[in-house]
Amino acid sequence: MITRRTLLASGGVLAAGTALTSAAPAAAADTPVELPTRNPLVEQRADPFITPPTDGMYYLTGSVPEYDRVVIRGASTLDGLTAARERTIWRRPESGRMGGYIWAPELHRIDGRWYVYFAAGDKDEPFRIRTYVLESSNADPRESGWVLRGQMVTAWDTFTLDATTFAHRGKRYFLWAQSEPGIATNSNLYIAEMASPLALKSAPVRIAVPTLSWEVQGFKVNEGPAVLIRNGRVFVTYSASATDARYCMGLLTADENANLLDARSWTKSPAPVFTTSAATSQYGPGHNSFTTVGSTDVLVYHARDYRDIVGDPLFDPNRHTRVQRLHWNADGTPSFGVPVGHGGPVTRLSPLDAPSLVVRHYEYRLRVDGAVRELGDTQFRFVPGFLGASTVAVQSVNFPDRYVRVDGDALRIDPFEDTDGYGRAASFVRVPGLADGAAVSLRVGTDTYLAHDNGRMVLSRPGNDRDARRRATFRLE
Numbered sequence: 001m002i003t004r005r006t007l008l009a010s011g012g013v014l015a016a017g018t019a020l021t022s023a024a025p026a027a028a029a030d031t032p033v034e035l036p037t038r039n040p041l042v043e044q045r046a047d048p049f050i051t052p053p054t055d056g057m058y059y060l061t062g063s064v065p066e067y068d069r070v071v072i073r074g075a076s077t078l079d080g081l082t083a084a085r086e087r088t089i090w091r092r093p094e095s096g097r098m099g100g101y102i103w104a105p106e107l108h109r110i111d112g113r114w115y116v117y118f119a120a121g122d123k124d125e126p127f128r129i130r131t132y133v134l135e136s137s138n139a140d141p142r143e144s145g146w147v148l149r150g151q152m153v154t155a156w157d158t159f160t161l162d163a164t165t166f167a168h169r170g171k172r173y174f175l176w177a178q179s180e181p182g183i184a185t186n187s188n189l190y191i192a193e194m195a196s197p198l199a200l201k202s203a204p205v206r207i208a209v210p211t212l213s214w215e216v217q218g219f220k221v222n223e224g225p226a227v228l229i230r231n232g233r234v235f236v237t238y239s240a241s242a243t244d245a246r247y248c249m250g251l252l253t254a255d256e257n258a259n260l261l262d263a264r265s266w267t268k269s270p271a272p273v274f275t276t277s278a279a280t281s282q283y284g285p286g287h288n289s290f291t292t293v294g295s296t297d298v299l300v301y302h303a304r305d306y307r308d309i310v311g312d313p314l315f316d317p318n319r320h321t322r323v324q325r326l327h328w329n330a331d332g333t334p335s336f337g338v339p340v341g342h343g344g345p346v347t348r349l350s351p352l353d354a355p356s357l358v359v360r361h362y363e364y365r366l367r368v369d370g371a372v373r374e375l376g377d378t379q380f381r382f383v384p385g386f387l388g389a390s391t392v393a394v395q396s397v398n399f400p401d402r403y404v405r406v407d408g409d410a411l412r413i414d415p416f417e418d419t420d421g422y423g424r425a426a427s428f429v430r431v432p433g434l435a436d437g438a439a440v441s442l443r444v445g446t447d448t449y450l451a452h453d454n455g456r457m458v459l460s461r462p463g464n465d466r467d468a469r470r471r472a473t474f475r476l477e
Contacts, residue, residue: 035293036078037344040320046302047104047162047224047287048321050078058291059107059141060084061116062302065317067101068092070118070134072142078293078323087142090134092120098132099123104162104224104287107141110172110197114141117152119161131160131176133198154190155204156181162287165194166227168234173260174200175236177223185210185220189238189252191260207266208252210240214272215250218242222250224287228297231332232256236266237273239286244313245304247284249274249336274301274336279399282339283307284319290326297326303339330371337375338398346397348378349474351452352435353467359457359474361396366404366411366457380404382430386423392430394442404428406444411457433473434462441472450474 042048045062059074060081069091073084093099100121108115116134121127131152138145154160156178163176172194177187189208195201210220217240224239236252251269258265276283288301302319309316324346327335340346349359357370360378372378376398385391394404402413405426416422433439434449442450444459449472451460462468 035296035298035325035345036082036323038079038082039324039340039342040322041078041082042073042321044317044319045321046319048300048302049104049106049289050081050291050298050300050323051107051109052291053293054109055139057140060321061105061107062321063103063105063319065315067103069102070105070116072107074140074142078291078298089116089136089142089144089146090148093123095123097122100126100128103129106164106289108165108197110165113137113197115165115197116141116146117163117165119163127159129159129161130157131163135197149198152176152198152200154178154192154200159187161187162224164225164227164289165197166229168229168256168260172197175225175227177221177225177238178204180206183209185222187221187223189222189225189236193261202261205261205263207236207263208238208250208268212240212250212268212270214246214248214275215240217246218244226289228290228326228334229256230297230334231328233332234258234260235334237288239288240272242313243284243286243319244309245276245283245307247286248272248276249286249288249301251334253333273334274299274339276307277338277341277398278307279401280338280341280397281305282322282341284313285322285339291323297328297334299324299326299336301339305342327375329373335373335375337379340379340397341400343381343383343395343400346379346381347476349380349440350477351471352433352439352473352475353452353470355475357452357455358477359452361399361413364402364413366413368452368455368457385427387427390429391427392442393426394428404450406459409459411450411459433475434469435466435473436475439473439475441474 048062051059057074061072069088071086073086075081075084098120103119105116105118114136119129121129133149134146135149136146159179174194175191190204192200192204193202208222210222219242226237228235234254237249251273252266254265282303285301285303291298300323324340329335357368358378360372379397381395382392383395385393396402396413403426405414428442434441448459451472462472
């Protein structure tokens with residue numbers, strides 16, 4: 001029997017590949033898109049930036065713990081980035097300008113050339129951080145031949161970092177964090193139109209200042225902007241507060257038809273959208289970017305596995321690159337959920353008879369709802385069951401110590417117990433969907449299945465009844 005000890009030894013769950021081999025006929029339904037099968041994706045790479053797929057490749061860059069160089073790795077899948085060979089494309093000089101801390105590189109393909117925007121301090125003043133740009137004409141950014149094009153000049157010669165760029169409606173924009181003279185903050189967010197990948201065309205427009213309580217913990221910070229244009233809006237995520245467990249993500253929104261260079265076009269969400277989760281042991285999630293797999297949006301970010309840090313958190317090396325699917329609310333706004341813990345693929349279950357609804361837990365009971373804004377309540381992992389290789393267990397993502405369990409006539413998520421009774425109640429046989437072989441059904445005993453019944457999750461004996469078999473079949477997303 002798989003015990004709590006063996007689960008903890010593998011980071012809370014066993015490898016997803018192991019889980020799926022016990023139900024091979026339905027394995028393909030686990031990953032309708034090729035999302036990563038592991039988290040973290042890459043260890044000790046903070047401020048991660050993964051490009052959109054470019055000529056069949058994903059490229060990853062980020063801050064290294066030594067803060068001394070710019071690195072790039074590439075792979076044809078996100079999963080492949082874990083073991084991909086990493087190349088150093090630029091290293092800081094031994095003295096003078098840019099000889100200090102090297103932070104948060106971003107890699108962008110613009111007009112057939114590659115550009116890296118990165119922050120660098122000076123050798124004698126490592127915190128005299130400014131933004132610089134590298135350029136390459138090579139098709140593969142991992143190749144040598146990068147040329148330093150110098151500093152990105154803004155309106156003030158002050159602390160400047162975390163630059164990104166995006167195109168919208170025929171214009172290219174530069175978006176970055178900077179300390180503005182006369183404003184008592186560490187950094188605010190600014191946007192400007194670009195004349196070229198190397199220079200600004202317009203004056204900076206301040207679009208965010210850290211003023212809310214969750215933005216000023218330890219330091220008054222708005223930094224690390226990332227852009228996603230969807231559903232008629234321009235969304236900008238950003239990070240706030242100190243780089244320990246208080247680090248979190250906020251959200252700015254503008255209409256896609258608005259003047260993005262008008263500060264009044266931007267609205268700041270009053271609460272953070274992505275924060276520390278003690279339940280999943282993920283602390284200080286932030287400094288994110290976005291990529292895609294097919295039509296699926298993917299959130300890329302860093303987080304630590306522990307809260308307590310000795311010394312300055314900036315020099316703790318264990319901010320790891322993580323990825324997870326980004327979902328969308330019914331109103332077209334992004335739904336981030338919680339930073340998921342260690343383990344394999346995360347999925348949601350949608351009953352075949354009600355495809356707009358999903359299985360979720362509420363007060364630890366399973367039910368079926370639509371338009372669920374508490375994303376974590378709808379996310380699960382299939383892991384090895386407690387009754388041997390032929391069974392699976394269904395683990396809650398936002399409460400990873402709890403598993404779906406039969407409790408009389410009810411279905412609940414309950415804390416793990418190392419008992420035979422719990423093992424029997426929380427183990428299922430996963431089979432191809434009774435009404436759709438590309439979906440899944442979960443059997444209890446000989447002929448009983450988990451099923452949807454008017455918003456409830458129940459046990460059912462569908463037999464050959466067509467409608468009952470649909471209610472006992474779930475698509476995975």
